[in-house]
Each structure stands twice: as C-alpha cells, then as structure tokens.
Amino acid sequence: MSSIDFATLARRDADDPLAAKRSLFKIPADTVYLDGNSLGLLTHQTAQRVQEVVQAQWGDDAIKSWNLHDWVDLPLSVGNKIAPLIGAEPGQVICCDSISVNLFKALSAALRLQDGRNTVISTADNFPTDLYMVQGLSELLGEQRCQLQLVDEADLLADPQRVIDETTAVVLLTEVNFRTGRRLPMQQLIAQAHAVGALVIVDLAHSAGAMPVALDAWRADFAVGCTYKYLNGGPGAPAFIYVAERHLTQLQQPIAGWFGHAQPFAFDPIYQPSPTVKQMLSGTPSVLAMSAVDAALDAFVDVDLQELRNKSLALSELFLELLEANGLAGSFTCISPSTTAERGSQLSFAHPEAYAICQALIDAKVIADFRAPNYLRVGFTPLYTSYTDIGTAVARLSTIMQQESYRAPRFQQRHAVT
C-alpha cells in the first residue's frame, strides 16, 4: 500500500488558482499525463478550430481565406501571441518552420554580424539537433567561418568567463536541459557573452509556456522555441523565432524565401528582405498547423506566469516528497538539480531499468517518457496537471516497483519513438 493522503491533495487542487484551466483540455481517460514536455495535450478549442479551418475556411471559402480569414497574417499574429509568454515586445517573434530550421537561420544571421569571429560555443549535452545545425553550417561555410566548440555545462556554470571570451562569435544555449531539467542562469550568461562581444541564441524548447522568460530584459539576441511542448500546439506544430529589434535592420538569413520578401506578391526577381521580423520567413506557412497553435495559445490568456512557475515547482516538489514517503527515493536517483531555482518543469531519474519501468507506467496509464541511456522523465504542465495526478502517479509507480511488474518481457521491447 502506498502512503498518500488523497484528501490533502484534493484540498490543494481546490485551492489551486490554475485549477480551472484543466477543463480546457482533453485529458485521456483515467490517465495521468506527465509528458507535456514532449507533446502538450489538445485543448477543446483547438479541436474545434481545426475543424472550422478545414470545413468552413478551406472547405467553403477556399483560396479567398488567405485574406478573408487572415491566413497570410498567421505567422506574425501567432508570433505576437507568443511574445508576452517569452518576455518580448511585439514585432520580434514569428511562428514558422521547426526549431532546427530556425536555428540554422539564426546561427547564420548571427555569424554574419560577427566579422572575424568563427567560434560557436554550445554545451556537449545540448539537444542534439541544436548541435547538428552548427555542424551542418560549419560544413557549408567552412571552419574559418563557423567552428563548433563544445563545453561541459558544469564548466560553463563554474567559470563562464573562462569559457566565453573575445574569440567567441556566438553562444548557443538551451535554457532548460532536456535530459536533466537543469535550468541555466540565462541573464548572467548573456551578460557575460555581451561583455566580450559575443551574441547569444537561446533555445526555449523547455521554457516557453512552463515558466516566465524575459528575452528583452535579458537582452537576448536571438531565440527559438517550439510550440508542441508546453504550448500545446499539436504534433509537429511550427516553431517560433525571436530576433531582438536592434538586429532587425542589419539582418540577413540564408533561407531567403518569398514570404520573407518585403513584397511577396510583387513577384520581384530580386530578393529584398522585409524590414520586419517577417524576413525570418521562408515559404508558405502551414495554415492548418498554425491555426491549431493560435487556438492552443488561448489557454494562456490571463495566466500569471509566476503563478504557473510556482505550481510547476510545487508539483515537482510533491513528486519528490511522495517518492520519499513511499520508499522509492532510494532506487530512483534524481539527476535534476535539488534547488528549485535551478530546475525547469521536469524531473529526471536514473534507474537501470528505466525503459521497462516507463513502459509499465504507460501501461498503468501514467504517461512519462524515457531518454537514453537510462533516464525516466516526468514533466509537469501546470495548466492541466493536478496535485491529485501526482499522488495517482506515485501510487501506480509504487505498485509497479513492489510487484516488479516492469520485469515482464513485453515491457522490454523498444519502440521507434521513446
């Protein structure tokens, strides 16, 4: 038997100022969903909006919809809706492409602004696609123009001045580490980079929609992020890119497409970039996907991001407390920082049987995920995760561990997506 006081958890839910947001979401039946850091849940409004865009807009109004339903403005209007969630004044954020492609654009643009410097610094355990983008660009431009230098996150934190110096062109950092959930002190690192003339690109994949972000106040140069994690935009939803206003006039990004042209419908043979953040666009926006993002973002209306952050940390602290109270803390080594200020909105645990345990949890309708080599990740999405959910998750985990049901062969089988 697990030792969990569900009456107390119900009281915490009743007192939760964000509790009402849960009803906006389609929560899979009898399920505790702790994977919103990988794919956020669907809101009822998003489902309705997609239906409407397909049937009434595309279906009835067809091509007239580009003007009639403002399809053509979606990248910027959605960008402006994301802006307050990441501490940006309007006109600096646009929704398009994937993080990977947006990083390629931001990296190229940033390097062009850094005459005579070629070093791009990133952390060795950054999300691999971020590093692949630097490697691909290095291949294209040559190492004299772009050279990746990987540093250990611990070394960067211990002595940023030694790592970022006058030879650094660009610092590419993900605020919250996808494996460990460690959150970097972005404001301090950006200040250090700027002090030696380096530019900073911030990846907000695990930040946007999970905690307050202050890009303008930090004076970040560029940022990218995705909308399918904490922003609930749907599988493969288009990402976003932020360019600080001060860089907009001298910018040049390499995937110069007609939607980034100053006048796309002039069909001019010579490329002339838009003077606005629209220059980060390349081709035609994915209207169905972007409409879903637009609708999903409405869940954040009236949300106080500090309140969201407080709940996120309260949920994670509760998870740790209940693991301890149920005698599970000894077998799961928490690899996330113990100080809440240094954490994102997830906890990661090392366990030699993490993969099988994750499969057994999913079978028991607790959706967590596994990251190689042996980490179990649980994500907290304050808009729809309740305190009772955390109790249910730990109770089910406790049963799995006591009965060792994860040892069943069917839980050992690896799937393509983990």
Ligand SMILES: *Cc1c(COP(=O)(O)O)cnc(C)c1O
């Ligand atoms: C999820 C994630 C990505 C995903 O990139 P896409 O190109 O949008 O698939 C990139 N970087 C980080 C840090 C992530 O967590």
